[in-house]
Amino acid sequence: MSVSHTTAPAGTEQPRPPAQQRRNRGPAGDRIFTVVAQIILGIWSLLVILPLVWTVFSSFKSTKGILSSPFALPEEWNFDNFVRAWSQAGIGRFFGNTVLVVGCALILVMLLGAMCAYVLSRYTFPGRRIIYYALIAGLTFPLFLAVVPLFFIMESMHIRGTYFGLIMAYVGFALPFTVFFLYAFFRQLPEEIAEAAAIDGAGDFRTFFQVMLPMSGPGMASVTIFNFLGLWNQFLLPIVLNTDSDKFVLAQGLVNLQAQQGYRSDWAAMFASVTITILPVLIVYMIFQRQLSGGIGPSTNK
């Protein structure tokens, strides 16, 4: 296609090789494209942010104000809704329960997961592979298949409806993910260091807690964040296992609140509850977003 007079725009005197032509047209096309791209991304960002902003604004309004003029700014910034949500609707208690359950489960699963991943990745012993694959298989099984028998296992152990039971269920189901990622991480750590520690007389326990674990800081951090999000979002396990309304976690409490209130509800308090749930996580995300998008450094490093 060297003689491409047909492809040349009408105004051009002499046909140029296509590549060169593109080069000349580049910047203008670039600018247009960049603008279009930014408009598309801008629309998407708006679609993302608008509902969130609307929620936060609505949580300061009265129920009547929300229903009559959904787009208006709040007339006055009153925190009554938040007070009502926090104490009367019980969001405060649910929040506390969630922090307790998720916090304990997170510490436990990170500890157990790291221990398990460490042994699997750095020691050879018969059955190592089988154990690893059995753990990974847990990632693909649908949770709702396990929920019915789990209900009765907890019942027969007399830990259904207790914080402990819920925490153990959280730990069990977060374990495959944790081991899967930490396994890869521990594998990358240089062998020499463990050997040096062993030669210096450190036992298995010391090598793990004082040498290997501190070295896996970044990996532990990102897995912790993902586990935190996963456990904070957990809904099916608590509604099956944790049926005592005093021990509800946030997700349960919110749904319960929504269901109870029915049609003519206290929208304002509901919005305040949602805001209370969203904001802490969003703030945590803003602080840790670098770790979350892990490996997505600024470098395009070829």
Place this chain on the structure above:
Amino acid sequence: MAAVPTAAPPAATPSARGMRRRLTPSRVLFFALFLGLPLVVYVVFVVSPFLQAFYYSMTDWRGLARAPQWIGLDNYVTLANDPIFRKALSNNLILMILLPTITITLSFALAVLVTVGGNSRGKISGIPGAAVFRIVSFFPYVIPAVVVGILFGFIYSPNGGLLNGGLNVLGLDVSIAWLGDRRLAMPAVMAAVIWSLVGFYMVLFVAAIKSIPSEIVEAARIDGAGRLRLAVRVILPMVRENVSTAAVYMGIMALDMFVYINVMTPSGGIGKSTEVVSRYLYETAFSESRFGLASAMGVVMALVTMLMAVIVLFGTRQKGDE
């Protein structure tokens, strides 16, 4: 068992990943704690319920009152003849096709815009403000699914909802009950799910695209590939693995959907238009106490999930052997 008196010479075990040199009491304790403890938790709370579910699915189990009777495959026959279950399953299958397709297409397109949308010459570069777009897009992912459901319940509300309000501003005076309409409910739920997940996959794809060697992209450009060709013919094949992983994850989610459906259309919507298996299973088990039947539903879905994962992973691998 053999008590090795001194540490083995370092040179003898250069790749001594296997540290089974000595089996001291301390090491036994180490293994018991480090491997045993997590495995006990895993077996008791994860593996055993899964295995029991397979067994219960072949019984008429209705709770602790009476010992379950073995009834073979009767539960599966019941399910095959249950119109609600069939509706739920077909809804799940539709979701399994549509949700991953739409979400991945959208997030891949946005990821391409963010990463290679910039200059068409020289280094590949994203458009200005790419970092901001990336961070903002990720927002919905950190919002719990329950809250996404509640939030969209508000947005879709026929009175005072954001969507109708927005349409009114645009001059369309409507008051549609988005979630209360047979035909609109499912697309409305899907839109909410897509809203909450696109950002996550976009970030995933951005990372994958950035790890493509820039020579390849530049070479394609010099050869005269336009942006669309570049995205579809050069970048997409390079991030194939990420796409298929994303498809499997999304597929697993589409075969679940419990949270979204349960929150947005409790009881499965008008005329069961948004019924999914997981919600129906929950109701069958914990409202009607038909645990055997519920377990059978779970088994069916587990098989469908595995089949989907195998097909996606296998299918994309074959295409790779060009």
